[in-house]
Amino acid sequence: MKSKICEMLGIEFPLLAFSHCRDVVAAVSKAGGMGVFGAVNLPPERLKEELTWIDDHVDGMPYGIDLIVPNKFEGKGEEVSTEQILNAIPQGHRDFTKGILNDYDIDTDGLEDLKEGAKQFRMNLSDEGAATSLEVAFEHPIKLVANALGVPPKVMLDMGKKHGVAVAALVGAKEHAIKQVEAGVDILIASGGEAGGHCGDVSTMVLIPEVYKATQPIRDVPILAAGGITTGSQMAAAMSMGASGAWCGSVWLTTSEAETNPVVKEKMLAASSRDTVRSKSRTGKNSRQLRSPWTDAWENKGPEPLPMPLQSLVSEPALKKIDKLSQSGHEGAKELATYWVGQGVGLMNQSMSSGAVVQNFKEEFIEAYERLTNYLS
Secondary structure, three states: OOOHHHHHHOOOOOEEEEEOOHHHHHHHHHOOOEEEEEOOOOOHHHHHHHHHHHHHHOOOOOEEEEEEOOOOOOOOOOOOOHHHHHHOOOHHHHHHHHHHHHHOOOOOOOOOOOHHHHHHHHHHHOHHHHHHHHHHHOOOOOOEEEEEOOOOOHHHHHHHHHHOOEEEEEEOOHHHHHHHHHHOOOEEEEEOOOOOEEOOOOOHHHHHHHHHHHHOOOOOOOEEEEOOOOOHHHHHHHHHOOOOEEEEOHHHOOOOOOOOOHHHHHHHHHOOOOOEEEEOOOOOOOEEEEOOHHHHHHHHHOOOOOOOOHHHHHHHHHHHHHHHHHHOOOHHHHHHOOOEOOHHHHHOOOOOOHHHHHHHHHHHHHHHHHHHHHOOO
């Protein structure tokens, strides 16, 4: 396809798949798109292991990695110890989390053992942690590195240029896009409020043309449309508004290769587009996730979510326990189980292989193009 994204990344079809599952990454790249491996939270040795596996299974096709290095989080740039970070978590937030689990007959032992997780999580969010992850990543033939939650750190931009690897950044508003272009990013990922995970409040339908019109006078930076996109026709619509391709995350969660908790996968396949909620209760920043009694409790009667990374240190240990117990058949945990997913979940009605999803995107894209051209004939 004649797309700036295809030319820049050396791919056949401008569909990028963000996934924490290496099997999805490899499958999408082999199908003509590009898999992008979510590397946040992985220590260097584990990242090396995962990327080596992808190298061995991607058949030489291009792939990328995604990191989260926010411009702001609690304690960033300060000489603050892990103990001080943990001490900043109010007991009320810890007790509220335990209360939710108790209501669903889930043991709360171990929820206070946060030290090691806090240390690794905070390191990975820092510029120093990003540099370590990038050093590992650039030992592999990656073709893209993407950053979420702010302008990529200088080390990411510099290393991208040094290795000839494109640097992408997620944006949720045109003002953010302008800052990214001025900072020197190579690709913009314009993510609308329908997106799963961290997202803004501007819809994809509005955000794409806004970002396109705002950035074109500065520099011609290709845009990937994101947020609620699960079909090729949506991708075609976004490209008609100025995007050069699509960035999707949610649609891969129900594929046969995905490592998604089977309980959550079934919930997603049965969900409507109204069964998600945009909330700060998981990370301290707004992120869209599948609605469950867990999200309802935080939204309806929970304390004000803490800033990143404190809120994650409160929520993630409990959610990991819920996830594990739900897979063993615990009824209370099955009710509470949730995960990040966008409003496009309402269109994700059957599980199929990642390669089949890419093929569907291609066919639906062509069908949408033909429908539009019929209006001109």
